Amino acid sequence: MSADAFRKTIALLASAGLLLSLGACSGSTPSSAEASSSASSSETKRNQSVADDGSSDEKPSAQVSKEPDLKVPEGSALDVLEQLPVKGRAPKTGYARDQFGPAWSDVDHNGCDTRNDILNRDMSDKTYKANTHDCVVATGVLNDPYTGKRIDFTRGQDTSTAVQIDHVVALSNAWQTGAQQLSEATRTQFANDPYNLLAVDGPANQQKSDGDAATWLPANKSFRCEYVARQIGVKKKYDLWVTQGEHDAMKNVLSSCPTQQVPTDGGVVTPIEVQESPEPAQTQEPAPAPAQTQEPTPAPAQQDENVYYKNCAAVRAAGKAPLYRSDPGYAPKLDRDGDGIACE
Structure with missing residues (x-):
């Protein structure tokens, strides 16, 4: 192999190693889009989990229960x-x-x-x-x-x-x-x-x-x-x-004995005093009323028209005061209030 061919082979091998290294880095580090998608999916799953089991980090508010009033048995x-x-x-x-x-x-x-x-x-x-x-x-x-x-x-x-x-x-x-x-x-x-x-x-x-x-x-x-x-x-x-x-x-x-009854009344019994019935009273025939004797009606006194009194002083001097309307010597002038009695 010539020296020129050897150098080309070495260069190709170096390029191939570099590509392999870059590919490994790309597979181990997720992209930002993938990271965002993964985080969103995780949050969705967490929310789904809360919805499914009904639990949450917040404590439910306490419910105030009112105790029922003491039931009062009738007649207790x-x-x-x-x-x-x-x-x-x-x-x-x-x-x-x-x-x-x-x-x-x-x-x-x-x-x-x-x-x-x-x-x-x-x-x-x-x-x-x-x-x-x-x-x-x-x-x-x-x-x-x-x-x-x-x-x-x-x-x-x-x-x-x-x-x-x-x-x-x-x-x-x-x-x-x-x-x-x-x-x-x-x-x-x-x-x-x-x-x-x-x-x-x-x-x-x-x-x-x-x-x-x-x-x-x-x-x-x-x-x-x-x-x-x-x-x-x-x-x-x-x-x-x-x-x-x-x-x-x-x-x-x-409250500790709500069924307790009022004790039976053993009150005082006042005896009834039996009174003997009195014997019926004998009825007595009423005595006849005595015959009433009627007194003869006296004849009205005749007024002496000749009696005259100048004034009440004269009536008193004669010992006749007071004078009534039917008395001799009565005169309206002596009866100032007209009540039928003069020289009162």
Whole structure:
């Protein structure tokens, strides 16, 4: 091979190597159009993915759900509570215990006072004071609803106060929520109504005093629903109202026991006094009226036309004042006001 041919061959080989190198670079680096197309395709796929699975980077706004109101069963204590008027507390002016009659009267006329009636009802294992016809409780056992504890009761000067009779709706509270308007007889019944009375732990009763549900509730939480339900029943029975605070406290207690019923009314039963029918009165024939004797009509007095009085002074001097129209000597000139009576 000549030197000239050798140089041409080398030049061709160099050109071929250069072309191969340029082709490799062109295959590894995409064009700007291809890059743009690829980016657009990637964004489209990402958007398609979001649309398909419903997810996104933004958090959905929180939905506020309102809790449904407490459903009030018809006939429940909650239902009766909503029937009571809600008013402010009236003044305590004029309140005294004797406004509700003598303490522990025997209103049912069973021969036993109200305190012992309630002890008999609420206690077990009772014994009685001799010669009281099983009325006066001497000993007994009370399962106290206010504290949940057992109390062994013994009647005595220093021990009887261990068990006291509580007015579930206190008398003072009743006075300030409508009892002022009740008759004295109805207030006496209220104070002795077994429906409003419970035998309870003495210290707990003293702690309660005249508080309502807004200021005092039994320590025994399992009894609270029945306690406020009884207060509601008593107020309904006697047409009393509740204060707003009292209403809200009762509703709060009953929210944990919405089906709680108002206790059955075991109220005072006033016996009907049977009165013997009086014997029919004998009808007596009326005595005939005595015959009326008719007095003879006196003849009208004849006027003495000759009687004359110059003036009233003359009438008075004659002792004839006053003169009537029918009297002798009457003259219109003496009767200035024309009433038929002269020289008055």
